[in-house]
Amino acid sequence: MCEELKNQIIDHLLTIGCCKYCCLRYLNIRKEDSYLNIEQFMSDVKSSEETISIKRVRPNPCIACLGLLQDFVIDEIIQNVQLNTAAEYDSKTFTCSVSMPVNILLREHLVKIDLKRKFPDFYKDDTQETQLNKIWKVVIKNKLASKLNKTFQNSVICNFSVNIILDYEDEDQELKLLQKAAPNHFKTRTQQRKKYSGEIYTRKDILNLLSEIKDDNILKHCPVPPEVPLKWLKCKSIECKHNPIYFAGRYCKYSRELSQSPWIIDGVKTMETSVQEIIFNEIHKIFGIPLNNLKFTASGREDCDVRCLGRGRPFYIEINDPRVTEFSFEQFRTLEKAINLSKMIKVQDLQPTVREDLCQIKKGEETKTKQYIALCIVEGPVSDEKINILNQSAPLEIFQDTPIRVLHRRPLATRKKTIHEMKASRVPEKDNMFKLNVVTQAGTYIKEFVHGDFDRTVPNVCSLIGMEVDILALDVIAINLDWPKPINYENGT
């Protein structure tokens, strides 16, 4: 590029009230070093006497960025007390983003029109200026890093973000000029305020408009170059947010009067507590995490009157916007102990896990086999012959219509399920009862397999032995999913 022309453009931009950073942006300079050592870069530019005098007066808010890149606004952000929230987070890294008022888009566009008119050769290919928010990151990241005592990281890999929201007092006033230039574009938004919840100027909409509106039309209504602003951008608020972290574990349920999640009918809780609530309350008590930041997901669920024994049912907990993200082996054991005081449930294998592993839970729900013990009762004494029939029936394919019990909230369908293993055994002193140990495909309804659901599940235990059979109690013995990994409680891994 011709140095002479470059100098002329910088001279012009400084004269109309651009900051030094924006000068470089409009030359489409992308090298970070140029922005970080801007004084040196500018001193290399041979300026005319006239512009030097302009450079020396107290800087005005930039006509393009309204101060976003200038010390005045940068310092206001760095000194804002809301940044102290970031100290609550244990993340060693951070990323940052900025939300700017929309009138900056218009101002940038107006500067561009001016440059295209003054320097048609340089801007004839519609050269894009370097993006404002990219340069803002370049300018602020080191200052933020030392203020927060965290290392800056690319937003793609960083889990902790600081979002800085800026606004500008005269935003709407300036955009009204654009509205005058394109009144039809804003018609629907001004007339259907309810639909757009009163928002007339949105980033996406203004960007669309600016990409199609003719320069001549803008020139009739808006000053080109834009007027030198009297006010600086203001820091409206700062939001800190950490991506969710996850705990995994397994729970056993020993109570027949406990649901997995709060069971609410018409706004009234039907049971005092639930597996989820017992676990959440302890997490809240021990780690101080607000209950609203917790979300419970398990690999399927058992009815509230069904126990879940053996190694338990895999589950995970999503913790939203966590302050603390590192938990020790001992902390998980402390949490387990506190939860297990309830006696209604037992939680084990608690451990941290990652988002990529969560799909295991769904897999377990849909593809893994389950093992149950059902206590069955028959209308009369059960003969050895009947017990033998049951012991020789598996593997067995059954056709199960959606049980009436859940038909109000599930689609009606007939599903083919496999009973992989089945073993019946007698109960001491009760000749009209037997225990049925079954291994089934995921998604088999056991209660209905036993009593037949009015022959909507066929074959069923009744039809197999030709007697009326009902189920008195049901326990889940195993959910055959190898996730999460078992914890070795002795050596701490």
Place this chain on the structure above:
Amino acid sequence: MDFVDIMDSINVTSDEYLSVADRYYTVKYCTDYSTEENNLDHCISFHTNRICLISLAEKHPIIKDRKQILKIDSVVGNIDRLENKSSGKAKHGAQKLNPNSILCYIHCSDGSSYPVYSCIKGKLLEINKNIFKNPQLIIEKPRSQGYIALILPYLDSFTQIKDSMMSNESYCK
């Protein structure tokens, strides 16, 4: 071991345990379609989840006289109740029923025929296919395997219709 054996986990000593048909359902009777000469009493079992199971009542002649059922006709007007199809948990596309809608006709060996009414406003979930293969189920196990249809009642008229029906106690008096 943290838990007790399944035998000890519940109170199994109680002799008065209820069958599936009694455990989950409240039984009501609809006598609206009966006349002096012609009893057409229906029995409606309301599941705790509000799904209704329609069957013939004890005083219905088919049950009382233990008639021989020849044929069940699922075609009502130009609609075949067996062709009922629904999709999704909201049961879109299911046949809509008024209390007066006829579910099917039962033809007996003595030449008598009886319509079976819906008794409930709602969506037809299914007509029991097993009673077509083995019609005597209607007489032998009316409130279980011999049910006639399952209906998902509409919420708006549900309580009103249910309350207007006769309770088990007053029907059996």
